[in-house]
Amino acid sequence: MVNPNDLAEYMVEYGLARNFDIVIARYQNVIAYNISIVNGEVASTSINRTNGLGAKLIYKGVNIHTSTNIFSFESVKNRVEEALAKAKAYSKGKFRYVTFYEVESTDISHVVKEDKPFIDYKDELISDLMSLDDEIKEYAKIDVLTRIFNIHAFTEEKYITTSEGVKVYSKIPRILLHYRLVSKAGDKYISRDGFLGGSGGIESIEYESLKSDVKSILDTMYNIAFKAVNIEDGEYNIVIGNELSGLIAHNSVGHAFEADRVLGMEGGQLGESYVSKNDLNNVIASEEVNVYDDPTLPSLFGYYLYDDDGIQTRRRTLIKDGIISEFLHNRYTASIYGIPSNGSARAESYMDEPIVRMGVTYFEPGDRGFKELIEEARYGIYIKNVSEWSIDDRGVNQRYVGFEAYLIDGGEIKNPLKYPVIETTSNIILKSVKALGDDLRLYPLICIKGEPIQRIPVNIGGPHILITKIRVLRR
Amino acid sequence: MSIDLYSIYLSDYMDNVYKWLEDQGIKYIALNGYVAIRYTIRISNNRIDLVKDSVDQMIKVVLSNGYNVMTSVIKGLYEDYKSVLENVVKTVKSSKRGIKYTPPSNKIELYDVYPGGYDPSVFNVNASIDYITHFMDDLSEIFERVSGSISIKGIKHIIKTSYGREGEYKLTSVLLNLRGFKDKGFTYTLNRAATSLSKLNYDSLLEEAREYASINYNVEHVEESVHKVIFTPLAFSNILYYLGTLLSGYSIYSGYSPFIDLLGEEISSKPINIYDDPKEEGNPYPSLFDEEGIERRRVYLVKDGVLSSYILNILYRGVFKQESTGHAGPEYPYPYTLILDGEHMDVDDLFNEVKEGILVTNIWNTSFANIREGTFSSTQRDIGFYIRKGSIRGCFIGARLNMNIIDVFRNLIGLAGERVWVKPWDTDLYTKSNLVGVDNIRVTTGFW
Numbered sequence: 001m002v003n004p005n006d007l008a009e010y011m012v013e014y015g016l017a018r019n020f021d022i023v024i025a026r027y028q029n030v031i032a033y034n035i036s037i038v039n040g041e042v043a044s045t046s047i048n049r050t051n052g053l054g055a056k057l058i059y060k061g062v063n064i065h066t067s068t069n070i071f072s073f074e075s076v077k078n079r080v081e082e083a084l085a086k087a088k089a090y091s092k093g094k095f096r097y098v099t100f101y102e103v104e105s106t107d108i109s110h111v112v113k114e115d116k117p118f119i120d121y122k123d124e125l126i127s128d129l130m131s132l133d134d135e136i137k138e139y140a141k142i143d144v145l146t147r148i149f150n151i152h153a154f155t156e157e158k159y160i161t162t163s164e165g166v167k168v169y170s171k172i173p174r175i176l177l178h179y180r181l182v183s184k185a186g187d188k189y190i191s192r193d194g195f196l197g198g199s200g201g202i203e204s205i206e207y208e209s210l211k212s213d214v215k216s217i218l219d220t221m222y223n224i225a226f227k228a229v230n231i232e233d234g235e236y237n238i239v240i241g242n243e244l245s246g247l248i249a250h251n252s253v254g255h256a257f258e259a260d261r262v263l264g265m266e267g268g269q270l271g272e273s274y275v276s277k278n279d280l281n282n283v284i285a286s287e288e289v290n291v292y293d294d295p296t297l298p299s300l301f302g303y304y305l306y307d308d309d310g311i312q313t314r315r316r317t318l319i320k321d322g323i324i325s326e327f328l329h330n331r332y333t334a335s336i337y338g339i340p341s342n343g344s345a346r347a348e349s350y351m352d353e354p355i356v357r358m359g360v361t362y363f364e365p366g367d368r369g370f371k372e373l374i375e376e377a378r379y380g381i382y383i384k385n386v387s388e389w390s391i392d393d394r395g396v397n398q399r400y401v402g403f404e405a406y407l408i409d410g411g412e413i414k415n416p417l418k419y420p421v422i423e424t425t426s427n428i429i430l431k432s433v434k435a436l437g438d439d440l441r442l443y444p445l446i447c448i449k450g451e452p453i454q455r456i457p458v459n460i461g462g463p464h465i466l467i468t469k470i471r472v473l474r475r
Numbered sequence: 476m477s478i479d480l481y482s483i484y485l486s487d488y489m490d491n492v493y494k495w496l497e498d499q500g501i502k503y504i505a506l507n508g509y510v511a512i513r514y515t516i517r518i519s520n521n522r523i524d525l526v527k528d529s530v531d532q533m534i535k536v537v538l539s540n541g542y543n544v545m546t547s548v549i550k551g552l553y554e555d556y557k558s559v560l561e562n563v564v565k566t567v568k569s570s571k572r573g574i575k576y577t578p579p580s581n582k583i584e585l586y587d588v589y590p591g592g593y594d595p596s597v598f599n600v601n602a603s604i605d606y607i608t609h610f611m612d613d614l615s616e617i618f619e620r621v622s623g624s625i626s627i628k629g630i631k632h633i634i635k636t637s638y639g640r641e642g643e644y645k646l647t648s649v650l651l652n653l654r655g656f657k658d659k660g661f662t663y664t665l666n667r668a669a670t671s672l673s674k675l676n677y678d679s680l681l682e683e684a685r686e687y688a689s690i691n692y693n694v695e696h697v698e699e700s701v702h703k704v705i706f707t708p709l710a711f712s713n714i715l716y717y718l719g720t721l722l723s724g725y726s727i728y729s730g731y732s733p734f735i736d737l738l739g740e741e742i743s744s745k746p747i748n749i750y751d752d753p754k755e756e757g758n759p760y761p762s763l764f765d766e767e768g769i770e771r772r773r774v775y776l777v778k779d780g781v782l783s784s785y786i787l788n789i790l791y792r793g794v795f796k797q798e799s800t801g802h803a804g805p806e807y808p809y810p811y812t813l814i815l816d817g818e819h820m821d822v823d824d825l826f827n828e829v830k831e832g833i834l835v836t837n838i839w840n841t842s843f844a845n846i847r848e849g850t851f852s853s854t855q856r857d858i859g860f861y862i863r864k865g866s867i868r869g870c871f872i873g874a875r876l877n878m879n880i881i882d883v884f885r886n887l888i889g890l891a892g893e894r895v896w897v898k899p900w901d902t903d904l905y906t907k908s909n910l911v912g913v914d915n916i917r918v919t920t921g922f923w
Contacts, residue, residue, distance in 0.1 A: 001555070029551070031559070034806065038729045041573055044544065044806050045566050049559050051551035052531065065527035069551035070484075079530070086526045089601045093608040096522040119562075146730035146847070182731050182847045189847035191731060265519040268623030268654040268664075269900055271856075351513075351529045388844035390854045390875070397873050397921035399852060401844045419844065423875065424921045451517055451624045451652075453901065471923060475844060475877075 002071050004029070004053065005159045005169075010073055011055050012163050014080050020087075022058040022100050023163040024309055027051070028350040032154035033118060035126065039147055040133045042126065052350035055079070056309075059087035061097035063332070065353035100331040101340055103311060105165025110305050112172045114201030118153040121202045125151065128207050132214065136181070140218045142225055146182035146191075151175070153202075158308070166310035174301055174457055175204045176444055181217055185225030192217050192387055192403055197444040199303045220404040220416070228418035230474045231407070237380030237434075237468045238422065239373045239408065242441035244400055245363050245462030247389055250445065252426035253291045254361035254460075256395035257318045257326075258344070258449075259333035261356075270449045271393025274426060275324065284324050285430035288366060291319040293328060295343075295359025301444035302458035306343070308354035313343025318361075319430075330356050348454035355450050363462030366436025373437055373466045375411035381420055381472060382406045382413055399423045401475055419475035429467060437464035485510055485532050485633070488552050492534060493635055495557065499564045503578055505537040505640070505767045505803075508633040514600060516607050518653075519622040521615055523607070526600070537767055537803065538563060543573035544790045546806055575793045578638040578767065585642030585763045585770055589754055592761035593645040594671035597627050606672050610653065613681055614665075617688045618655030623664075626650045632762070640768025646761045650898055651675055654857070655684060659694040660872045662857045663687045664837050666709045668759035668896040668905050687836065690860065690867055696922035697859065697874040703832030703888065704876065704916045705825060705862070709897045710835045711815070711911045713853060714883060716902040717841055718749070719810030721849070721880065722776050722784075723802075724791030733849030733881055734782060743780035743884040747817035750775045751786075751802070751810060759896045760812055760905045767803040771811065774800040777884075786810055815908035817890050825891035825912050827865040833918070834860040834867065838876060839901050849880040852919075877917040888912030 008025040015023035029051035036044045052069030053076065064087050066079045116124070129149045136144055155173040160166065176197035183190050194213055198204030240248075260266055261273040275284070285291075294315035295304045307313050309331045317325045329337065330345035333356055345354035374382065383402040391398040405417040422429075442461030448454070489508045496504050514528035533550040547563045549556055596602070607625050614621045626649070633643045647670050654664045665684050669675045706714070726732040734742075752773040753762035762771045767789050775783050785795060788803035802808040820828070837857035844850045855874040860867045892909040 036806070042543070042570075043573070043725075043729070044546075046546040046548070046806050047559055047563050048548040049551065050548070052529075054529075063525050065525060067527075067529040067531075069531045069533070071551065075530070079528075082528065086528070086600055086604075090516075090523050090526055090604050093604060094522050094611065096519070096524040098524070148729055148731070180731060180846075189845065191843075191845050191847045263519075264620075264622065265524060266622075267519055267620075267656065268517075268652055351531070353525060353527055388842045388852065390840040390842045390852060392854050392873070393839065393856055397854065397875070399854075399875055399919075399921065421919075423919050423923075428921075448901070451515055451900070452626065453903075473919065475850075 004071060007053055007071060007073065007076050008159055008161050011053060011076050011080065012161055014077055015055065015057050016163055018080055018084050020057045020059050023055055025053065025055040025161050026308060026350060027053050027159040029157040030154055030349060032152065033122065035151040037126065037129050037149040040130060050349050054347065054350035054352070056353060057083050058098055058100065059084065060091060061099065062087040062091045062095055063098040067351045069350065098332055099335045101335045103164055103166060107167045108306060109169040111170070112199050114173050115203045116201040118173065118175060118201055125202045125205060132211060135211070136214060136218065139215055140183065141222045142183045142185050142218070144181055144183045144218065146180065148180040150178040152178070160306070160308065160310040162310050168306040168310050170306060172199055172304060173201060174199045175202060176301065177205050177210070179214070183221045188225065190221045190224050192221070195444050197301050198299050199301060200299055204299065216404065223416040224418055228416040231381065231417050231420045231472055233473050235469045236472050237377040237466065238470050239377050239380070239382045240465050240467060241384035242439065242462055242464065243385045243443055244383055245465045246443055246460030247386070247400065248429060249291055249361045249363050249462050250358065250460040251391045251398055252395060252430055253318050254293060254358040256426065257328055258356040259327040259329045259337065262327055263333060263336065266449065269451045274394045274396045279324050282324050283322055285319055285322040286433045287322040288436060289319050289322050289430060289433050290364035291361065292317055292364060293358050293361045297360050300360050300442060300459045302359040304359060307345040308347045309341060309345040311341045311343040311345065313359065316342050328356050328358065330354060346456050348456060352450065352454045355454065357449065357456050358447060358458050360442065360459040362440065362442060362460065363436060363465060365438050365440045365463040368435050368437050370437055370439065370464055373435060373464055374408055374413060376435055377408045377466055378411050380408045381417060382408055383420060396425050398426065421473040421475050422470055423473060424470055429470065432467040432470055433465055434468050435466040439463045484552070489534060489633065489635065492556055496536065496538070501538050501564060501567060502541055503539045503576060504637040506635050507535040507766050509533045510631040512598060512629045513627065515624050515626045516603055517624045518607065518611060520620045521611055535766055536560065536563065538567045539576040540567050540570060541576055543570045544576055574790050576790055577793060578789050580638060582639030583770065586644065588644045588646055588761040588763050589756050591756065592670055594647050597647045597649055597671055598629060603627060603672065614653060614655055614684060617684050618657055620656045621653055623653035634764060634768045636768040640764070642764050642768070644763040647671060648760050649675060652900060655688060657688065661694050661870065664709060664857050666897045666899065668898050670759055670761065690870060692869045695869065695871050697871040697918055697920050699919050701915060701917050703829045703912065703914050705829055705832065705834045706911045706913065707836045708895050708908045709899060710838045711908050712897050712899050712906040713838050713841055713902060714880070715813045715815060715906045715908065716904045718880060719786065719813050719904055722786050723808045724785045724787045724795055725807035727785050728791060728794050731846050733847060737782045738785065740782055741780050742782045742881065743777060743887055745817055745887045745889060746779040747777060747815060747887065747890070748775060748779065749777040749813060749815050751812055752814060753811050757896070758812055762811060765801045765803040767799065769799045769801040769803065771801045810904055812905045816894065819909065820889045820891040822892045822910060825889050825910060826862060828888055829862050829912055830865050832862045834862060835874070835876070839899065851880065852877050873920040873922040874918050875920060877919060883913050886914040888914050
């Protein structure tokens, strides 16, 4: 059997021989296990392996991505020849001239260890989830008709080699648990989805944390069914929980700060950005706000150290003291700005070109305790988490429907509220931040972008945050 | 530059895998082999910025020993398939309870899709580059700038099963998705799917772009209200996609679909039909059989306004005591393509019927607040238009449509105009419909 890393090297070598200016070749092998447990029974299992070779090739400014999973030198040669023919064909038309910022050679190997490898401990995880299923039935004060646990464990192995001498090998196992609960009270149903996960083995699924989250959902379902009241439409001070602050960091900052969106290169796909190319150093949020994207934080779902252009990543400061500090770049967008890439190029599989993506995006915590935030809000709403969220394709017009939510009155948490809806804009929400809590929690998320859509593991998060004078509607 | 779907290697590989699976004592085997050629030409701001392609082979196995089902996809045909499949086989052998799995026993051989369902001329990349360049140039006269892509696929699907089903077919598919940008947030997406470039109907698409782009009103933020809404085929595709997934036997069996217990019930205010027919001429993603070897055919999910079937594979046919509808999907029964039809009005009649309302040309980011009850919202993606006295008067951005998937069909006003095949960027389902009018949709916005 041919060593796929040798084929990646051959792709670079042959690409240079055929006069490509830059070749970034990647062998990418993903093995994924999916197990679905429905109402206490394993309903389906699958094991999938996706491996192949992909390469970004630049020929006289023309940008080509080619890939194959036929592992032979002949196949690689054919792909490069096809790439050259395509490059020549489209260089005659209206194409965007692409250059890449230069990088230095490197040779790195990086492997994330699993304390409890999924393959060896999956039965333990399934058994825990079966026990949790029993506990749900015992604990809930309401009929929980549907209990679904979907386990998605996948290990991504990559070898990246470039015409500039960059060689990066990495192997990162990740696990994501998605759960869905549906309960019934009278003729009304209540549903809620949740996620937990990280990089590593099954230790990424902290059972006690999962149990606590699930019990909290069950209590909230009971409250929505029997105790919660509607809120009057109006402007409120709102304390938002970690999950919601993470969604805002992801939607209003992370996506909007992806340089390819800023430059209009995702216009037909995920969309453009409300932030423009020349907005760097402009005020975008209240001065309390600092937002980072840091894929180097260990054990997280969005963790990585080298991106798919072979560039070492780092913590990216997106907003500092309310001012736009930095955008997310791959080598292509960085070259347009005349700066080095900050390591944001990611591809879902060997078939996909690495595009600008987030890793771990979060609001930096402040100094307030949770109680202080509630006291400071005086009268308003506490939205701990949400059941529905969406945003427009420029990252402006957004909506979050509260799931666990309470009235705040006299600086104290009072009765539960039924589905309060925040519908506002990024400009308003970022400038309305008054105080940030000292807690930080991060959540896993699968983020979509590209053509065809590429699904990438990321984290979102933040502390509890007090935002003021935000319009709230009843659902 | 011309290539074709051809692989001797895949046939040999499949023979080896099939024999190995038989030797393991697996009772029910469905072994799928695929050869795929894909390429995408991507443009932004009136420039081609990427051409990407791939040539791939993969196999997918669907295995059962009589209870439940286990699947495995292997992309990248190494000789070491055993390292993946050994774990699959182990799980299948240990599965001794769950849903009973009983494939049909009659032998059927299936070959070739409908005439024109496979057109190898799509593999001529130069022709595609010329096509998209001309389109870009023509659209540049209508819009300030254009972004989007043209994506082309050629797929050969082979199947061999232990229960007498085997076959092979080839398809080609072309998806055009171009978004024009004018000033002040006016955007419009041209989206169309077909089996070849020539069937995209260039002139008609250009005319559609001209028609919408020529509507000149100041772009305003939408007024919050309860509206009658006319959806274009692209906008309604998003709703059909979620309808399809919620009619999957899996979502019914698992207990989270709002369509539970509605089989045989009237779910629409109009006698519409919603069906899948991958063999219908013109379907841009034709198919002859699913991944369990069950023949694709016309399957009515909604017939004359009545919910008439869920979407099933072999596993879930046992649960619902029906035949498989030929929808074995990635892991669960999954809609393949969906077609909405019914009595059509003239477009003018639909606008007159609506009288006061809005026209929505594209939505996305559909998110369910309560999936079991079917409540969700979708966000406006491209330009919307106000309808006043039955005619377009003014345009808006910033709308969010608050809907319930059951109410959408209970509040149908009517269908009108030409039915076309589309696939929105954020779903993976090809759908065909015309303009769809729906009453009583609450519109909100973050711009207030």
